[in-house]
Amino acid sequence: MNAPLYPIEQLQLELPELDWITDPNRIERLSQDFSWFSPVLKRQLEGKVADTVVRPRTEDEIRRLVAACARLKVPVTIRGSGTGNYGQTTPLAGGVVLDMTGYGTMLWVRPGAARAQAGIRLHQFEKAALRSGQELRCMPSTYRSATLGGLFGGGFGGVGSINFGPLGAPGNVLGLKAMTIEPEPQVVELRGAEAMRMHHLWGTNGLVLELEIALAPAQPWLETLATFTDFDAALAFADALARAPGLAKREVAFFASPVPDHLTQLAQYLPAGCHAVLSLVAEAGEEALQAMVAAHGGTVTYRRTAEEVAKSNRTLMEYTWNHTTLHALRVDKNLTYLQTSFTPGEHVRQITELTQRYAGEVLMHAEFLRSMDGLLTCSALQLVRFSSEERLDQIIQEHRDYGVRINNPHVHIVEDGKAGGDLAPDILAMKARFDPLGLLNPGKLRHWPVAPRPAP
Incomplete structure (x- = not known):
């Protein structure tokens, strides 16, 4: 009898058409962000790497990947361009780093708002908005490489916040589409305050597919x-x-x-x-x-x-x-x-x-x-x-x-950083709803520690 396949190998065998990154040097690089700004995080996160990285291109590819990870109990860490500073894209439990940068289509621009897939680079989003005489309300200094989903999942504010406040202020984010992490993934639209229950939580309580955000009139x-x-x-x-x-x-x-x-x-x-x-x-x-x-x-x-x-x-x-x-x-x-x-x-x-x-x-x-x-x-x-x-x-x-x-930038637990204490019940309920198996970025929320890894 053949020995059972290690879950990562099983994933890659089941989904060979996905864009898998298996080179160890690239996996190590894509398991990191700018947490080295902190000597504390640099020490704490040293040696933490994914088992593999995958870059899906369509919602269907994401759905099939998520379904397989849920069935095989493989942890998933969502990544944009890795321009954050808290180690939020560094997996503490190995597993799969889900690189969203291949999923970045601009969907539409209308007066006062625009919608795009989460992996779009912010400079591409702004360029599309400018064609209609509009611009982003909040532009991080990393806009050339940062993604829309990364700004939502790990960002606070930026250029423009002098007018519109932080990204989390009411009216800046209008809605989003997210996917549950389970063997039969569900896709759900969240609007307004409900959507903000996934904001600045480092992709720990939901996989965001699309974001709809408010725009401002452009000026020279x-x-x-x-x-x-x-x-x-x-x-x-x-x-x-x-x-x-x-x-x-x-x-x-x-x-x-x-x-x-x-x-x-x-x-x-x-x-x-x-x-x-x-x-x-x-x-x-x-x-x-x-x-x-x-x-x-x-x-x-x-x-x-x-x-x-x-x-x-x-x-x-x-x-x-x-x-x-x-x-x-x-x-x-x-x-x-x-x-x-x-x-x-x-x-x-x-x-x-x-x-x-x-x-x-x-x-x-x-x-x-x-x-x-x-x-x-x-x-x-x-x-x-x-x-x-x-x-x-x-x-x-x-x-x-x-x-x-x-807002302590030298910790890799959400509650110890910007959250400043225990998360609200509605956020914990969102976690239970969208990540019932606790596979999203484990170890970054206080009550979802890293589970023992299965033997290869």
């Missing part, structure tokens, strides 16, 4: 850097620009010294030791912008029109949000980062006091945005000079004791 954005010698003046300008009701804007980021010194590709525009404010403001508002910079004692050192940005294919958006961290890490590998939410109306004071408290150790980079309640505030992605895990934990706790929220 002027990209600028304004530099300052005084911290208070730079922060006051950034806050005034963010609050200015008559100035249409898509992005305002504040970089306290010495953060600009780490943006070496922009060094000619950032004098050593300066504080800087990066902005995307509607071209029609340039005169008002220039006047505000001058009133705060700053200097515009970089200016590109929308046409110039399009021709050069280079944009300041790729120096914002966690791209700032990426650029800094290329200069100093001893850095890591935090994710901090400030209190609306108190954010300027909090940024100032925390910058002074941790001078030289925690370097301030703040992104202006609207809160879930529509209030103007900041979310910081501070750079941290890493010395030890114990010191990092101490800094996080001190921030919380001070009264600001830390």
